[in-house]
Amino acid sequence: MTSVDEPGSPSDRQPGPGLRADAERNRERILTAARRLYASHGLGVSMACIAREAGVGKATLSRRFASREELINAVFADRMDAYAAAIATALAAPDPWRGFVGYVQAVCAMQATDRGFADVLAMTFPAAKALEKRRAETYNGFLDLIARAKATGHLRDDFTDRDMVILLMANAGVIAATADAAPDTWRRLAGQMLRAWAVPGADLPPLEQAPAPTALYRAMVRLTRPAAGPPSR
Structure with missing residues (x-):
């Protein structure tokens, strides 16, 4: 799956309404992917795998959720x-x-x-x-x-x-x-x-x-x- 936003892309770096909308979309993609993978495979799924499933870069996932615990907190x-x-x-x-x-x-x-x-x-x-x-x-x-x-x-x-x-x-x-x-x-x-x-x-x-x-x-x-x-x- 191709990442929808790669680390360092303009939408990643520039502030403004567009960034906020992109950030929220990426957050929802990550949560949806994490819910699906956790539900079927348990909590052993890696953050890298969740990023791939969500179609975002690893850096983007880290910006939305700084740790595995933060992601688990949001998902559940x-x-x-x-x-x-x-x-x-x-x-x-x-x-x-x-x-x-x-x-x-x-x-x-x-x-x-x-x-x-x-x-x-x-x-x-x-x-x-x-x-x-x-x-x-x-x-x-x-x-x-x-x-x-x-x-x-x-x-x-x-x-x-x-x-x-x-x-x-x-x-x-x-x-x-x-x-x-x-x-x-x-x-x-x-x-x-x-x-x-x-x-x-x-x-x-x-x-x-x-x-x-x-x-x-x-x-x-x-x-x-x-x-x-x-x-x-």
Whole structure:
């Protein structure tokens, strides 16, 4: 793909309305390319690959986003808003236990639809201030939800917020491993973890069926092969 604006071009250097319009177009190209590549390949995609996909020069990408963390912050701002909204919905549920179960399912589903976001929820980015601020706000809401769910008598007393972090890390790995062969495997994982966290007799949604042996075999075979990388053109 030919770059639409090469480093040092007049539109790169001269101020004015034209530059502002070009800069905004380039920013949107970069965000669109990053969203697409992160969603399909996870956060391992290089900045150089994103620049190629967006059709801009590396220097242009660096001017719009000075670091990988800054780009991640911009790409996933709306997803973090949805993440925060999920905890707000859970806290508003009349039954805190049902709110807790719904939150776990919703967040795991968010991971399943976007490999990049699956990685975001399983990692931390200290330099991405806005993203981490949103994460901290959601974390505090989750602590409140845990306390409410335990008060119902349905959530085990030994459950901690770290158990949810463990699930998100495990779910990111399951999604990456089974995306092509058994894309609903994450549902089984989330269901089994909810059963591990619940006290006997707690109300739980039906457990998703385990993936077919052939599907899991394909996923296991896939793990032995070199990962398919993003477009290299």
